Amino acid sequence: MKVVVVDDEELLLDDIIEQLKEMPEIVSTVGFTDPEKALEYILHNEVHVAFLDINMFGMDGMTLAAHVQREKPSVSIIFLTGYSEYAVEAFKLRASGYIMKPVSKEDILTELANLRPVGMRRDLGRVRVQTFGSFWVFANGVPLRFSRSRSKELFAYLVDRRGAAVSITELASMLWEDREYDKSLRNQIHTFISDMIATLRAAGAAGVVVKQRNSVAVNVDAIECDYYRYLDGDPQAVKSFNGEYMTNYSWAEYTTAQLVRSQEED
Template identity: 45%
Template sequence: MRILAADDEALAREMLTDAIREALPDAEIFDFAKPSQLLEFASKNPPCEIAFLDIHMRGMNGVELAKKLKDINPKLNIIFVTGFDQYTGDAMKLHASGYIMKPVTKEKVEAELAELRHPIEPKSDVLLRVQCFGNFDVFTPDGTPVHFERSRSKEVFAYLVHRHGSSCTIKEIAAALFEDEPYDLKQQAYIQKIISAMMKSLKKCGAADAVFKKYNSLSVNVSKLDCDYYRFKELDSGAVNSYNSEYMAQYYWADFMFDDYDYDEDY
């Protein structure tokens, strides 16, 4: 689970993140002192499920921040945190998931988590989180970047993700990565080394089952990936809003066409 937290007072922010961590030990928590920094993070990274926002902040208050976050991800669970009660009406107009009065405690956090407006479906069988929008990157479920010993190995995995579970022959992969170069014995041997290195990197982080490997062909196991591109194709509103006009930006062969999908521009 990925959680956003914002409070411009250092001690209050520390108390908030400590309470969240006590309630959700396995969660990824991204905390910010400035609403603008949180907003920038939310617009450039995979969607989070919950945001704990202090209402009374300088520059941009929590209600204003929540409105902007809802534009990015309408299904984000907003939980307001404050020492004041005059904002309750504004919070309810935004259909917030909850409202916590300071001081924040583990028990208060747990009470709000039990009543989320948009319940979170756990994905316990996911092996990798994959980011396609912007630069291509791969993470373990706890947010640790996956290290590929060869950059080309990461590119092979990117191509397999791009193919969305379709089986790809070694020759097809070579054609995508090396375009006009001849598919001779030398290149075949090089591609095999790259694939071997890719599988080694995936195995090292416990994600070897993310790829189906058969004789002369490979494909990704889409059920083992949490991928923004796949969620976009399913018209997930958070993924649609997180698209920033870049798709696997570091790879020239990545060709992403909006016209291939019918989606509501109001998402």
């Protein structure tokens, strides 16, 4: 089991790490006093359990946990705190455990023995969409390969529309603006829609797209998206926007302009 411990009090951090090192089931333990550095490590390394102090300078443990759950939902979160009033909020985040300080070896063993299985936690971030810069879709952390580039572009447009139902005629006018809308184009668009849905279904993400007879939409609750988090005011998403949005597609320039304008106003 690979573990990360985050606590801005270095003495407490070292004490917990020493206790973990005595446990044979722990393969590796990495400690951080800086939550930002901890998040970066967790996102780019294999981590099974994260012990997070709730009260920290800068990013607090609740915020850090929310980021981890979005990006790496397989990581079990165990909160550390000296304040019992955080318990309700911690379990709203579906944490696997909650330890009151001072932390004892027995407390750690109890929480590790009762980790909530991954399948019982919300599957946040199963499909992750990157819109800042080039457009990418990830399923379980792996880039999703669409067999047709138009199928990928169609999905990008649905993401841009943020759950609004998009008709076949709108898709034709936006993505095939240089072609006359006729039966041939309509059938072709239906083929791309079917291909897009088949690609998502093969990745275990069939519920990401909602298809009706003459329209299609993305299920915004089924994906994790930097654009959506930006609109929600998420600090990390706001920081990650550098003026580029879906650079693969010319039709995305309108949204890009809106994002740049909002950034300048802030």
